[in-house]
Each structure stands twice: as C-alpha cells, then as structure tokens.
Amino acid sequence: MEIFFKVFDVLFPVFLTISIGYWYGKKNSKFDTSMITTFAGTIGLPCIIFYSLTISNIEFDTFLKFSKFIIYYVLVFSLIGLIVIKFFNNDIYRLLPPIILPNTGNMGMPLCLFAYGTEGLSIATAITSIILVLHFSLNILLSSRKFSFEHFPY
Numbered sequence: 001m002e003i004f005f006k007v008f009d010v011l012f013p014v015f016l017t018i019s020i021g022y023w024y025g026k027k028n029s030k031f032d033t034s035m036i037t038t039f040a041g042t043i044g045l046p047c048i049i050f051y052s053l054t055i056s057n058i059e060f061d062t063f064l065k066f067s068k069f070i071i072y073y074v075l076v077f078s079l080i081g082l083i084v085i086k087f088f089n090n091d092i093y094r095l096l097p098p099i100i101l102p103n104t105g106n107m108g109m110p111l112c113l114f115a116y117g118t119e120g121l122s123i124a125t126a127i128t129s130i131i132l133v134l135h136f137s138l139n140i141l142l143s144s145r146k147f148s149f150e151h152f153p154y
Helices: 001-028 034-055 060-087 092-100 109-142
Strands: none
Touching: 001 109, 034 060, 034 109, 060 092, 092 109
16 A cells, blocks of 8 residues: 555656646647747756756766666667668658657656655656757757668668
C-alpha cells in the first residue's frame, strides 16, 4: 500500500498540471500558447538546469557516467532506426531524429524531481543537456539534409 502512495505522490502533480492545462484549453480555445512556449524555453528550462546544478551534491563522475549512457542510447537507437527505416524504405532524414532524440526536458525533468528528489533532477539534467545539444546540432543537420549517410557502409 505504501508504494501506491509513493506513485500517487509522484504522478499527482504531473496529472494535475496536465488537467489544468486541458481544462483551460477547452475553456479558452483561442489562448495563444506561443508566449508560454517562449517563456518555458528561454526562462524555465535554463532556470531548472541552473537550479539542479547548484543544489545537487552529485559528483561530476555521476554526470559523466549518465552522459555516456545517453550517448550509448543514441548510438544504439541510431543503428536500430537506420535498419528499420532502410527495411521499410522510408526517408531517413525525416524519421531518424524522432527515433533517436526523445523529448526528455518537458516531462522527464519534473517527473524525476517528483520521483527521485534533487538527485534524480540532477541526473535528468545531465541527460537533458546531452539530448538538447543533439537536438540543436544533429537534428538540425539531418533536417537540413546536408548530412549524407551514403559515406557510411551499412
């Protein structure tokens, strides 16, 4: 029964926030979300990253360890994605980025904070930082179609 309360403590704030957003979206469907998106991306995410880095007592080796894990994850899913996309003869440039680059910042970081406390938030920050760098480098490179997979044997 104790695990039920722990799961409730972790998931309730997330679902409450989603419910409020859903209710408000249904109530006022003409709400301009660009202001909230801009605020969350330019103020919210850097603030939560700075907060998690300044309050955590996690050693730098832990950050490096999880950064290596996320790079391994991206490499493995890149290979799996390439094989599956080639098997189904689809567009690599359009389909590979969603397969290899998850959206870890929006829901992952707050969920890790609620589930694991500040230590979990710090680890989630390391993961999100690597994914964001890849979003703004590899993802843009693939989307612009200036990168060619023809030079790699597969």
